[in-house]
Amino acid sequence: MPIAFHLDMNFNQLKYWMERFSRAVMIVDDRGIILDVNRPFQRLVQLKNHEIKGKSCTQFLTVPAQLEWGRNQMQWLKGKLRCGGANMIKTDIQMLTGNDDHRSYHVLTFYPATPFENIAAQLISHLHLGIVLLDERNCVLEINPAARKYLGMERKEVLHQPLEESIARLQLPEPFSERLIALLSSPAEGCRRTEVEQKVKNAAQCLSITIHPVHDRFSGFTGRYLIIENVTEIRSLEKQIRRNNRLATLGQIAAGTAHEIRNPLTSIKGFLQVIGHRLKENGQYKEQGYIEIMLKEISRISNLVGEFLLLSKPRDVRLQTVSVFKVLKEILPIIKNEAMLHNVQVNIEKNLSSLPVVVADGELLKQVFLNLCKNAIEAMGDGGELTIRLTAGEPESKVIVDIVDMGPGIPVHVMEKIFEPFFTTKENGTGLGLSICQQIMKEIGGFIRVSSGEMGTTFSVHLPLA
Ligand SMILES: Nc1ncnc2c1ncn2[C@@H]1O[C@H](COP(=O)(O)OP(=O)(O)O)[C@@H](O)[C@H]1O
Ligand SMILES: [Mg+2]
Known part of the structure; x- marks a missing residue:
């Protein structure tokens, strides 16, 4: 002025x-x-x-x-x-x-x-926050690279022009442009904030936009600045925390309920067995068959409740040095049995010079391998090969056990959920297998990685070497 x-x-x-x-x-x-x-x-x-x-x-x-x-x-x-x-x-x-x-x-x-002003200008250009400086007519005086990226605008296209006009001219996506215009037409004094979600290359991006007034007494400049912040990760973490809280509560309730279910089941099972014997003695084979079915169903419920308990209240982990190969050898008969039922061939590959010894709880580790192999066999349905491969990890302080199947792979939308308790795509699934595996690995100090494609799925169990 x-x-x-x-x-x-x-x-x-x-x-x-x-x-x-x-x-x-x-x-x-x-x-x-x-x-x-x-x-x-x-x-x-x-x-x-x-x-x-x-x-x-x-x-x-x-x-x-x-x-x-x-x-x-x-x-x-x-x-x-x-x-x-x-x-x-x-x-x-x-x-x-x-x-x-x-x-x-x-x-x-x-x-x-001054050097400070020069450094400030450089800092603003390197910031991940989008910053747009506006004069009192909302004309753009400066726009940093992050803001250009978020708004999809080139500097020379928008400089010295009212931002509202550029928004209309460049046809910004709907919710974004609407919120931005509302902010720009808000009273010049006072801060305002809005949040908008938009799709960028098929992924949802959450942006927080704030408008602040500025006044420089020295030059008499009056205007506003916009700050655009990508809050996608924070929002997704918040969502995850809320979900974890919910699951933790669910887990506590489940643990209590599971106990209450298991005890009566034991007596029902006992009496059914007695009745079964009597029916057999009386030659009522058909009725005895029904009892057999009931007992089988009860053992299914009992197993489910057992998995449930393990998930919500894991038993004390007993960490020891164990040989991965020995653990695998002990469960191999069970795996082979299951594989035979599905016409699946089991291969073991060992790409290691020595037999790895890891720090883990052998019994829990068996459960991890069993669950993963069971899933792999079930994924193939009928026929195929299951490969259990041992390799040295990077860094050399760990060993990786890959469970490789030739199944149909895991679609992306399913992949996000497979470790969630109770998530299953199977008619008779419990959806607890993988979440138990993950819980066990956390306690052992290892982790599981999954890669999947049309040729099948590989679950990699990373274990710390002793
Ligand atoms: N090897 C695999 N190939 C394809 N899908 C798999 C595989 N392993 C797990 N899944 C998917 O993950 C889901 C959850 O597995 P899990 O937690 O073991 O529960 P469940 O086996 O009872 O369904 C399965 O229902 C399936 O959709
Ligand atoms: Mg399973």
């Missing part, structure tokens, strides 16, 4: 003031020829007075707009000064126009950007 200003000062008085002023000052005539400069100016451009005087100011100075001489007022301009060779520095310039004996002159005082 230019302030009307009239500087009528005798030229000598002006020189006296200028020599005692700490900032770089240059005096030019109406044609832009340099009449005088002070010592701070000479220091700044690294030249002597006689090398500067009489030359055109454009040899030292570039300003984006044409300089308008001869106006009796103060103006603020932005420009660049040539300082020693090709070195240009950014500067704010205050220009005053005055008269001495009807000869007008122009006093240019330089306020070069």
Whole structure:
């Protein structure tokens, strides 16, 4: 906002003031020829007075707009000064126009950007936060690279133009543009915040947008700035924490209920067996068959409840040094039996020079391998190969056991959920196998990785070596 200003000062008085002023000052005539400069100016451009005087100011100075001489007022301009060779520095310039004996002159005082301002500008350009500086008419004065990315705008497309117009012209996606326009049309004072979710390359992105007023007393500048922050990860973590809390509560209830179910089951099972014997003695084979079915179903319930208990209240882990190979050998008959029922062939591959010994709980580890092999066999349905492969890990302080199947693979939308308790895609599944495996691995200090494609799925069990 230019302030009307009239500087009528005798030229000598002006020189006296200028020599005692700490900032770089240059005096030019109406044609832009340099009449005088002070010592701070000479220091700044690294030249002597006689090398500067009489030359055109454009040899030292570039300003984006044409300089308008001869106006009796103060103006603020932005420009660049040539300082020693090709070195240009950014500067704010205050220009005053005055008269001495009807000869007008122009006093240019330089306020070069300080190192702090330069560093701040660099910082803003490197920030992951999107920042847009707006003047009081919502015209874009500056937009950093992060904001350009979030808004999908090029700097030169939007600079010095009202942001609302650019939003309309560049056809930003609906909820985003709507919220942004609402923010821009909010009263200039006070902060406002909004959040918007949008799809970027098929993934949901959550952006928080805040608008703040700014006022610079020094230059009289009044405007606002927008801060755009990607809060996708925070929101997804919050969601996960809420879900974990829910599951933890569910787990506690489940543990209590499971106990209550198991005890009566034991007595029902006992009495059914007694009845079964009696029926057999009486030759009621058909009825005895029913009892057999009931007992089988009861053992299914009992197993389910057992898994349930393990999940919600894992027994104390007994960590010892165990041989992975020995653990696998012990459960191999069970795996082979299950595999035979599904026409699946079991291969064991050992890509290791020595037999790995890990720190784990052998019984729990068996459960992990059994669950993974069972899933692999079930995924193949009928026929195929199950490969159990031992390899050295990276770094060498661990061993990896891969359980590889030739099943149909796991679709992406299923993959997200497979470790969740009770998630199953099987008619008779419990959905507890993988979540138990994960829980056990956490306690052993290892982890499970999954990779899946059309050729099948590989579950990799990473174990710390002893
Ligand atoms: N090897 C595999 N191939 C394809 N899908 C699998 C595999 N292992 C697990 N899954 C998927 O993960 C789900 C959860 O497995 P799990 O927790 O063991 O429960 P359940 O076996 O009772 O379904 C399965 O229902 C299945 O959809
Ligand atoms: Mg399973």
